[in-house]
């Protein structure tokens with residue numbers, strides 16, 4: 001990455017960090033918290049599904065596991081309500097990773113298309129389990145230790161912790177893309193059997209990628225539980241969560257670093273805004289569905305890739321106009337060769 | 342556990358399972374020909390049910406007579422969806438994209454149905470809906486038997502079309518290998534559009550029976566699609582016979598679990614069965630083992 | 636001369652179709668061995684069996700004295716058997732250079748792969764040398780999917796070579812490639828063979844095979860037919876029969892066998 005790119009990242013982080021200072025209305029800072037949680041989850045989802053091409057539609061299993069970890073641990077350890085509970089956030093991530101290993105072991109044995117369906121099936125096992133087992137509190141859910149922060153201030157700590165895990169997710173995703181491990185995931189996306197024939201341990205690579213992606217999503221779930229103070233199985237194990245993170249990543253650009261961030265930023269803040277303003281969930285469903293279909297029809301590789309491809313095409317056209325030092329090189333723009341934005 | 346429970350579970354498996362099999366057949370057929378996983382199948386079933394509901398409430402048209410209108414309507418819905426979104430969908434991400442596109446379609450329809458019909462549960466009514474008769478100690482609900490007959494008739498028609506007609510040959514060739522089918526002069530695009538239409542049209546019938554036997558609203562589609570997906574994966578994706586057997590088997594297992602333990606575990610049992618079967622046979626019961634060499 | 640790679644009595648059926656029936660093959664260390672036969676005679680299937688992509692119904696594959704029958708493709712590769720595919724397989728959405736890097740990652744465990752950058756400068760340099768060797772260095776940063784057919788063949792050859800296997804199996808390296816490029820490939824093979832690499836080559840271009848190979852094995856209908864020096868094989872009436880009589884396809888080869 002060039003210096004210029006780093007400075008853009010710095011500007012973006014600063015802007016996000018300043019948001020709750022400028023906007024103090026709790027309604028909007030709450031939207032900020034949800035949006036950041038989705039930005040983290042979409043980035044993490046993309047780190048596995050976007051890179052490897054294995055579309056997972058059961059990520060809310062990890063979100064829910066993280067949420068229940070936060071709830072059960074804080075209740076059973078009689079934690080004092082307050083900032084100390086944030087220490088349970090990484091625990092939520094770790095438990096999600098532990099759960100992800102056997103799930104991945106089962107689900108990743110099958111080919112791509114079947115994998116999608118298995119993740120959905122496993123999601124329902126968890127949702128039904130949470131509803132029907134005793135220790136989860138069933139449909140009544142669980143109440144966490146009640147945090148008595150002032151309403152004007154309540155959202156702010158959550159906002160910054162959520163921003164922190166967005167950064168964690170971005171760093172992990174970028175590090176994976178630059179590592180040999182990331183290269184192996186991309187090779188699996190392009191031709192898994194060929195990669196196997198070149199000595200890529202496809203099973204281990206897929207499983208570790210899958211488990212790693214659970215970490216941030218589990219942490220996000222833990223923050224959500226603490227933020228809400230009360231969780232219900234149908235809200236933390238939520239099928240629309242599964243689709244949302246996937247749609248957000250596709251919307252922005254699968255396999256890119258900024259795509260999922262952008263997708264989550266636009267779609268989640270819009271969803272929250274519409275819900276708050278019109279208190280009508282159905283309107284949002286229509287908005288979300290239509291927006292996604294429009295984007296995918298006109299920019300099939302997502303917004304970020306769309307503009308990248310255009311820039312590449314412009315550059316290629318420019319280099320065609322000038323006498324090229326290597327005239328025999330094909331002038332085709334290079335689709336998706338460099339996904340790291 | 343007693344023989345009556347077993348018999349009753351077997352009855353449910355065959356009667357209700359065949360309706361699921363009908364809906365799943367549409368799904369697996371679409372996948373077989375087009376490599377598209379149609380997540381919208383669940384909401385389309387609900388849409389089919391709401392169509393029957395609207396015809397019944399507003400025009401007092403009988404449920405079964407209404408099918409003459411709803412089946413062609415749903416066929417057209419399928420054709421329109423295919424034309425709008427799947428013609429352009431090509432390339433290596435096709436299947437993955439199809440899941441998200443159909444999910445988006447599903448969200449769109451769900452939102453619209455919520456706004457039109459509200460989120461309150463409804464159920465289709467009819468003089469015969471709650472009638473039943475008994476053979477020995479086993480009770481048969483009229484609507485379940487009618488659903489079974491309807492499913493058998495439609496499935497037979499589908500099989501006849503696939504195995505006895507010229508068009509069926511084109512479809513099966515496209516399932517086997519799209520490229521080769523195109524090379525021997527089959528209009529794969531046309532076949533795809535029609536197959537998508539047919540795959541969606543069966544939801545009209547499935548939805549009517551489903552709506553007459555269950556209370557539903559738009560969000561019921563999640564439960565439906567998860568079951569349908571389970572069925573087609575269990576049967577082996579793209580396998581028609583597999584969908585049939587898995588549909589019947591799943592309802593049977595669910596009922597047995599409900600009788601032996603508790604009904605709360607019966608839906609979970611589907612997914613557990615699926616996970617276990619896939620451990621042993623990753624390609625599903627009747628799926629083809631995917632070749633490693635392209 | 637020692638036999639490096641040996642297949643004995645390999646059988647494999649696909650459904651009702653018996654693709655291989657008790658096929659034998661020997662490749663001597665340091666040789667360039669040709670494998671020819673009409674289309675559908677099972678050459679590619681034999682490659683797939685050797686490299687772990689297809690499990691044989693019967694028979695054994697030994698490499699360097701060890702039984703490698705039924706090993707997974709990554710294990711076979713780790714033993715030092717590299718291959719190319721008849722229908723070239725590259726990683727289309729990765730750059731040419733990244734394609735090369737995939738082929739050398741087997742030298743370390745997967746856990747190490749998570750913690751190290753995707754390439755060291757030495758690895759990049761090495762990869763570029765091999766790209767240079769096949770003459771496509773200038774394409775290094777292009778998406779592999781943008782390469783032409785011939786360039787893809789060269790890339791696949793290069794990324795197999797960079798992994799430094801002991802035996803290299805090439806499935807129709809000259810298929811669909813222009814004459815200049817064919818000669819270029821032949822030169823590369825000779826050059827590497829002189830450095831001690833062993834080759835097993837399936838090819839329909841008879842001139843290519845006859846000029847390049849030390850020994851040739853002919854397959855027909857899933858069986859080993861004859862093997863020997865190129866000149867002897869060409870003169871063998873059985874071989875002519877296989878191509879003219881048994882084969883139901885493949886007109887070009889019938890002509891070129893006498894070329």
Ligand SMILES: Nc1ncnc2c1ncn2[C@@H]1O[C@H](COP(=O)(O)OP(=O)(O)O)[C@@H](O)[C@H]1O
Nearest residue numbers: 632649652654673674675676677678679680681
């Ligand atoms: N995966 C497979 N499934 C079914 N049939 C196959 C498969 N691989 C090869 N065959 C069949 O085996 C026979 C031998 O094929 P192949 O090994 O590709 O021949 P060659 O490379 O000598 O032309 C052919 O009839 C081919 O159709």
Ligand SMILES: [Mg+2]
Nearest residue numbers: 678679680721
């Ligand atoms: Mg071949």
